[in-house]
Amino acid sequence: MKLTRAGVLILVAFSVPVAIELRTVFGLFGIDLPLAAVGVFEVILVAAILVAYAITAEPETATGP
Amino acid sequence: MATFVDRYPEEAAVVRATFVVAFVSLGIGAFFGLIQALHRTGYVRILDSVDYYTILTGHGVLLALVFTIFFLLGLFTWAVARSLERPLPDIRLTWAWFGLTTTGATLVAVAILAGLIPSLGVSADVLYTFYAPLQAHPLFYAGLTMFIVGTWMAGADWFLAYRAWRADNPDDRIPLQTFMVLTTMLMWYLSTIGVAVSAVFFLLPWSFGIVETVNPLLTRTLFWFFGHPVVYFWLMPAYLLWYTVLPKLAGGRLFSDPLARVVFVLFLLLSTPVGIHHQYLDPGISEGFKFIAMTNTMFLLLPSLLTAFTVVASMEHGARQRGGEGYFKWLGALPWRDPAFTGMALAGLMFAAGGFSGMINAGMNINYLIHNTLWVPGHFHMTVGTAVALTMMAGSYWLVPQLTGKRLYSRPIGLLQVVLWFVGMVFMSNAMHRAGLAGVPRRTAEPQYQSFDFSTALGSVGELQAQIAFGGFLLFVSVVLFLFNILLSSFETPMESPVDDSLPAPLSGAEGSPLVLDDLRLWTGIAIVLVILAYTLPLGSIVTDAGLFGDSPGFPVLIDAVAMLKEVVA
Ligand code: HEM
Numbered sequence: 001m002k003l004t005r006a007g008v009l010i011l012v013a014f015s016v017p018v019a020i021e022l023r024t025v026f027g028l029f030g031i032d033l034p035l036a037a038v039g040v041f042e043v044i045l046v047a048a049i050l051v052a053y054a055i056t057a058e059p060e061t062a063t064g065p
Numbered sequence: 066m067a068t069f070v071d072r073y074p075e076e077a078a079v080v081r082a083t084f085v086v087a088f089v090s091l092g093i094g095a096f097f098g099l100i101q102a103l104h105r106t107g108y109v110r111i112l113d114s115v116d117y118y119t120i121l122t123g124h125g126v127l128l129a130l131v132f133t134i135f136f137l138l139g140l141f142t143w144a145v146a147r148s149l150e151r152p153l154p155d156i157r158l159t160w161a162w163f164g165l166t167t168t169g170a171t172l173v174a175v176a177i178l179a180g181l182i183p184s185l186g187v188s189a190d191v192l193y194t195f196y197a198p199l200q201a202h203p204l205f206y207a208g209l210t211m212f213i214v215g216t217w218m219a220g221a222d223w224f225l226a227y228r229a230w231r232a233d234n235p236d237d238r239i240p241l242q243t244f245m246v247l248t249t250m251l252m253w254y255l256s257t258i259g260v261a262v263s264a265v266f267f268l269l270p271w272s273f274g275i276v277e278t279v280n281p282l283l284t285r286t287l288f289w290f291f292g293h294p295v296v297y298f299w300l301m302p303a304y305l306l307w308y309t310v311l312p313k314l315a316g317g318r319l320f321s322d323p324l325a326r327v328v329f330v331l332f333l334l335l336s337t338p339v340g341i342h343h344q345y346l347d348p349g350i351s352e353g354f355k356f357i358a359m360t361n362t363m364f365l366l367l368p369s370l371l372t373a374f375t376v377v378a379s380m381e382h383g384a385r386q387r388g389g390e391g392y393f394k395w396l397g398a399l400p401w402r403d404p405a406f407t408g409m410a411l412a413g414l415m416f417a418a419g420g421f422s423g424m425i426n427a428g429m430n431i432n433y434l435i436h437n438t439l440w441v442p443g444h445f446h447m448t449v450g451t452a453v454a455l456t457m458m459a460g461s462y463w464l465v466p467q468l469t470g471k472r473l474y475s476r477p478i479g480l481l482q483v484v485l486w487f488v489g490m491v492f493m494s495n496a497m498h499r500a501g502l503a504g505v506p507r508r509t510a511e512p513q514y515q516s517f518d519f520s521t522a523l524g525s526v527g528e529l530q531a532q533i534a535f536g537g538f539l540l541f542v543s544v545v546l547f548l549f550n551i552l553l554s555s556f557e558t559p560m561e562s563p564v565d566d567s568l569p570a571p572l573s574g575a576e577g578s579p580l581v582l583d584d585l586r587l588w589t590g591i592a593i594v595l596v597i598l599a600y601t602l603p604l605g606s607i608v609t610d611a612g613l614f615g616d617s618p619g620f621p622v623l624i625d626a627v628a629m630l631k632e633v634v635a
């Protein structure tokens with residue numbers, strides 16, 4: 001499955017609540033992470049999305065839409 | 066192939082007019098939202114805190130009542146004409162209700178905004194719930210009454226169209242979109258009785274000084290008699306779009322027509338006898354009645370869960386039509402590039418989250434934890450503020466071209482806009498919920514107190530404030546993008562078919578649904594009985610307790626109340 005640019009935008013948007021709530025999840029286990037942790041989560045998630053895009057984008061240019 | 070404006074030019078003109086009113090209110094309301102978000106978090110205070118309620122009243126009324134309901138009026142007019150495949154019976158009636166609702170809404174807005182100019186002596190800082198003994202200028206209640214009567218006329222217009230159609234098609238099933246419009250309007254007629262009685266018999270005479278006092282609990286209860294159904298009045302246009310348009314945008318067809326009808330009938334039945342769940346903390350209503358309201362409320366989960374199932378199933382069907390495969394991989398095959406689709410899908414997703422926070426509100430015991438805190442605005446910005454408002458904005462990207470015959474100015478900007486709304490709301494609403502859990506009050510200009518700190522479970526209050534302000538800012542930018550996109554679209558050159566406006570038949574059609582579902586008289590009858598059962602005793606005891614007109618004088622504006630309090634204390 002190839003990832004489109006619109007798909008990247010949606011996934012990045014969706015990563016925001018995930019990053020925010022990951023901190024809540026850690027909090028439930030008594031691990032209080034600082035605000036910066038949310039930033040780090042978010043950066044990791046966005047990086048993962050971009051890597052996925054870079055990997056899957058090749059067939060898009062190869063075969064053309 | 067010609068589009069809606071070519072087939073029904075007169076109806077299209079009315080729908081355009083209602084959308085203009087809706088979008089103007091959206092712009093002003095969103096600006097007020099930004100002011101509040103920055104004010105109460107302490108970042109920017111351009112207004113005096115004394116004027117906070119003026120702005121907050123404007124925000125609530127313009128967005129939750131004017132924007133949503135004017136969009137509904139346009140959408141339902143479009144839906145009735147296109148699904149019955151005939152023009153409305155008399156376009157003069159249609160313009161008449163447009164004129165009445167617009168005049169009413171304008172009077173209300175003037176009464177509210179006049180509060181910013183004290184020398185006028187007119188104000189309505191009563192918030193969109195207009196609880197007595199807060200008192201507004203008579204203009205406010207009069208405008209409100211005109212607005213409500215206008216919506217009644219609109220309903221009559223659609224029922225007349227249906228009757229004319231029925232005369233020509235005696236044996237057909239009611240087309241699905243018209244069915245949705247009619248059941249929604251029946252619910253509206255039943256529930257607006259509460260607010261009409263409250264405004265006409267109690268609040269208006271009291272604001273004119275014809276009667277001296279009101280019974281605040283009575284007018285509050287009458288407000289919530291209407292106030293819960295009104296949330297479904299906001300939601301039903303979104304549901305109409307999710308059931309009948311979203312599957313098509315996803316590339317498929319509605320999963321089940323009968324299930325859609327069941328859902329709308331359930332809302333007609335269950336919307337009204339639950340209003341007391343907004344009054345769990347009101348003294349003067351006994352716990353037993355509150356318990357009944359809570360039980361009814363929990364039943365309302367059923368149609369919402371049915372909707373989640375049907376809508377997701379229809380989307381999956383669409384994705385598979387487009388070549389999607391696997392358990393979850395089909396999600397990638399959906400048309401995420403299309404702002405109309407993406408906006409509605411994100412709105413639906415956020416509605417699921419709003420549903421969960423709503424369950425907390427609905428539980429009688431756990432409600433005490435979050436009552437009147439910022440949690441509550443956190444909740445309804447996900448439901449009416451996103452599930453409804455974002456669906457309406459996204460739907461506009463598909464509807465407006467049909468009404469103007471012109472293409473949308475920019476789809477990428479549209480996509481950015483809906484995504485920005487989603488992200489902005491994640492920030493704002495998440496922080497509002499969490500601040501509410503820490504006890505931060507709603508409806509407060511300066512929730513910062515000397516020698517008192519709210520203790521949060523996680524992170525600091527400062528972080529939450531920043532999150533609210535930042536989210537509010539993104540939301541405001543999103544509205545600006547939306548309005549510019551729509552405005553610039555009106556300068557495009559007209560074209561033959563600016564958007565694919567065909568709606569495919571459902572997978573499981575109306576033939577499969579029991580005939581009794583279309584028996585609107587039966588369902589209305591049952592709905593009335595349920596309302597009588599739920600409300601007779603509570604209303605009876607409220608009236609016996611303090612009398613019809615109670616003993617509360619009015620507080621024209623908050624400042625007077627404060628001045629009075631000072632005197633009492635001194
Ligand atoms: C630009 C986007 C928006 C922003 C920044 C915003 C911000 C806010 C804030 C901060 C409050 C809480 C104020 C307080 O309790 O002190 C509030 C209340 C409210 N908002 Fe929004 N909002 C936005 C959009 C919407 C939309 C789209 C709707 C509905 C369609 C809506 C309906 C309401 C209502 C009904 C209230 C409660 C008013 C009251 O307590 O009387 N808002 N908003």
Ligand SMILES: [Cu+2]
Pocket residue numbers: 292293296340342343
């Ligand atoms: Cu409710």
